[in-house]
Amino acid sequence: MIRDITIGQFFPGDSVIHRLDPRVKIIATLLFIIELFIVDNFLGFAIAALCLGVVINVSKVPLGYIVRGLKPIIIILLFTFTLNMFMIDGHVIWKWGFLELTEEGLRTAVFMAVRLILLIIGSSMLTLCTRPLSLTDGIERLLSPFKKIGVPAHEIAMMMTIALRFIPTLLEETDKIMKAQQARGADFETGNLIHRAKSLIPILVPLFVSAFRIAQDLAMAMEARCYRGGENRTRMNEMKLKKRDYTALVLLTMFLAVIITESKLF
Amino acid sequence: MDNIITIENLIFEYNKGDESHPVRAIDNLNLQVERGSFTAIIGKNGSGKSTLAKNLNGLLLPTEGVIHVDGYDTRDDDNIWNIRQTAGMVFQNPDNQLVSAIVEDDVAFGPENLGIDPAEIRRRVDKALKDVNMGQFKKKAPHLLSGGQKQRIAIAGVVAMKPKCIIFDEPTAMLDPKGRAEIMSIIDELHAEGITVILITHFMDEAVRADRVIIMHEGRILLDGTPQKVFEQEELIRSVNLDVPLMVEMGAKLRKAGIDIPQSIITEEEMVEYICQYE
Numbered sequence: 001m002i003r004d005i006t007i008g009q010f011f012p013g014d015s016v017i018h019r020l021d022p023r024v025k026i027i028a029t030l031l032f033i034i035e036l037f038i039v040d041n042f043l044g045f046a047i048a049a050l051c052l053g054v055v056i057n058v059s060k061v062p063l064g065y066i067v068r069g070l071k072p073i074i075i076i077l078l079f080t081f082t083l084n085m086f087m088i089d090g091h092v093i094w095k096w097g098f099l100e101l102t103e104e105g106l107r108t109a110v111f112m113a114v115r116l117i118l119l120i121i122g123s124s125m126l127t128l129c130t131r132p133l134s135l136t137d138g139i140e141r142l143l144s145p146f147k148k149i150g151v152p153a154h155e156i157a158m159m160m161t162i163a164l165r166f167i168p169t170l171l172e173e174t175d176k177i178m179k180a181q182q183a184r185g186a187d188f189e190t191g192n193l194i195h196r197a198k199s200l201i202p203i204l205v206p207l208f209v210s211a212f213r214i215a216q217d218l219a220m221a222m223e224a225r226c227y228r229g230g231e232n233r234t235r236m237n238e239m240k241l242k243k244r245d246y247t248a249l250v251l252l253t254m255f256l257a258v259i260i261t262e263s264k265l266f
Numbered sequence: 267m268d269n270i271i272t273i274e275n276l277i278f279e280y281n282k283g284d285e286s287h288p289v290r291a292i293d294n295l296n297l298q299v300e301r302g303s304f305t306a307i308i309g310k311n312g313s314g315k316s317t318l319a320k321n322l323n324g325l326l327l328p329t330e331g332v333i334h335v336d337g338y339d340t341r342d343d344d345n346i347w348n349i350r351q352t353a354g355m356v357f358q359n360p361d362n363q364l365v366s367a368i369v370e371d372d373v374a375f376g377p378e379n380l381g382i383d384p385a386e387i388r389r390r391v392d393k394a395l396k397d398v399n400m401g402q403f404k405k406k407a408p409h410l411l412s413g414g415q416k417q418r419i420a421i422a423g424v425v426a427m428k429p430k431c432i433i434f435d436e437p438t439a440m441l442d443p444k445g446r447a448e449i450m451s452i453i454d455e456l457h458a459e460g461i462t463v464i465l466i467t468h469f470m471d472e473a474v475r476a477d478r479v480i481i482m483h484e485g486r487i488l489l490d491g492t493p494q495k496v497f498e499q500e501e502l503i504r505s506v507n508l509d510v511p512l513m514v515e516m517g518a519k520l521r522k523a524g525i526d527i528p529q530s531i532i533t534e535e536e537m538v539e540y541i542c543q544y545e
């Protein structure tokens with residue numbers, strides 16, 4: 001049951017999107033998010049949605065799979081939608097008690113909802129089409145110019161790498177501990193909230209103990225393999241921008257230009 | 267004699283928080299390890315085997331005494347990376363020594379730390395994975411592999427650093443019999459290729475494969491010699507609560523029963539061969 005949790009889901013594939021340099025994809029995603037906040041009219045959103053649609057289509061990730069990722073945020077979506085609808089002053093089009101639905105409110109609510117949906121889908125495309133480890137490498141490389149001002153680029157990337165490596169191990173461990181406790185009659189499913197929270201203690205304590213043991217062992221193994229931080233370290237997989245990456249960057253710039261012109265014009 | 271490791275009067279003490287009551291894990295130990303040899307170290311829990319291993323590549327530094335690895339003094343900070351590259355180490359728990367979520371990236375970890383050229387790292391990684399018969403798993407995630415396979419990846423990670431000596435600290439303790447057999451045959455191959463092997467183990471049938479067996483007891487060396495010479499001392503070995511290899515035990519029983527089995531017989535093959543000549 002616990003293994004069904006997927007973190008930073010990756011959808012294996014071999015599309016052009018999958019093969020793009022992770023740095024390009026990270027920058028594209030960041031720009032896309034910024035653009036979503038520049039845009040504030042219908043046409044702008046339509047262009048953004050269309051471009052995202054093209055990317056999804058090229059990536060061959062099934063739309064249903066992507067939409068399912070929206071499930072956890074439906075409540076947040078509904079909440080912001082309702083709040084926006086009634087809280088903004090303007091031309092009243094419907095009134096019920098103290099609730100006033102305004103034209104501006106409705107407009108903001110719809111735009112905010114569309115913005116959030118595009119934002120979630122856009123950023124999940126990044127994780128769906130990029131191997132977690134390439135993502136880490138990409139982040140390290142993008143952050144490395146900021147090392148001079150004290151950003152620990154290598155350390156952040158190494159932490160993420162280790163987390164990715166040990167999440168499955170710790171989930172297995174949790175599963176094992178839960179089974180062991182259940183075999184001794186522990187009950188995690190019934191009772192009130194406090195009771196259930198209490199029943200987690202016998203899981204968390206051994207889990208922490210084993211996490212510390214793993215950390216100690218791993219640190220020693222890394223030292224034995226000459227790990228000494230990011231300095232003078234080389235990488236087996238060098239990141240080099242290929243033709244498709246340059247094409248993607250050109251397309252990205254064009255998209256940016258269109259969005260900016262469009263929001264200036266209308 | 268050309269020694270890759272020399273240990274002179276090594277004393278190692280752990281300070282468990284308070285300086286006044288240190289735990290002496292190694293007590294005045296002297297040892298030379300010949301280049302290209304295969305040494306097995308056995309001893310019961312807490313006899314100081316792992317402590318000794320960690321002293322050999324500078325993970326721990328001597329409280330007193332001197333250790334030279336391939337001519338480098340382990341106490342000298344400037345040599346530490348040379349020493350760790352020269353003497354690689356494989357640990358007991360296969361889960362807790364792999365760093366990356368992709369097999370080939372994990373094997374590349376050591377060479378990357380050494381600052382080796384990317385094309386050369388790629389060559390070494392492919393070769394190391396082939397050496398441990400894990401070539402087809404190079405894109406897999408370690409948590410999907412068996413214990414024995416994970417341990418083979420850990421060995422590949424060390425081999426890719428081109429060490430002259432590899433110290434194995436109970437590499438098979440957490441494996442099933444099949445995994446153990448695979449790891450042992452890889453260790454034999456590495457030894458055949460000229461790498462100095464130091465194998466710490468609890469399994470006597472693994473120790474008899476070595477050129478030299480050392481039995482540790484309370485931080486000191488109790489016995490040291492060829493497997494034949496060491497396992498002849500059956501009573502002494504039993505007196506420190508250790509077992510002897512099954513064939514040594516069987517030989518002793520057969521001798522008591524009046525069948526003249528030479529004391530030099532310690533492996534199954536030798537026993538089978540000897541008994542079959544009675545036909």
Ligand SMILES: Nc1ncnc2c1ncn2[C@@H]1O[C@H](COP(=O)(O)OP(=O)(O)OP(=O)(O)O)[C@@H](O)[C@H]1O
Binds near residue numbers: 280289290309310314
């Ligand atoms: N980190 C530590 N802090 C304090 N004492 C330690 C530490 N590690 C080991 N010791 C002590 O040092 C002694 C030798 O331990 P060591 O781990 O070297 O034994 P070992 O022969 O490897 O045992 P095992 O067969 O269980 O692996 C033991 O008495 C142990 O309790």
Ligand SMILES: [Mg+2]
Binds near residue numbers: 315
């Ligand atoms: Mg040990």
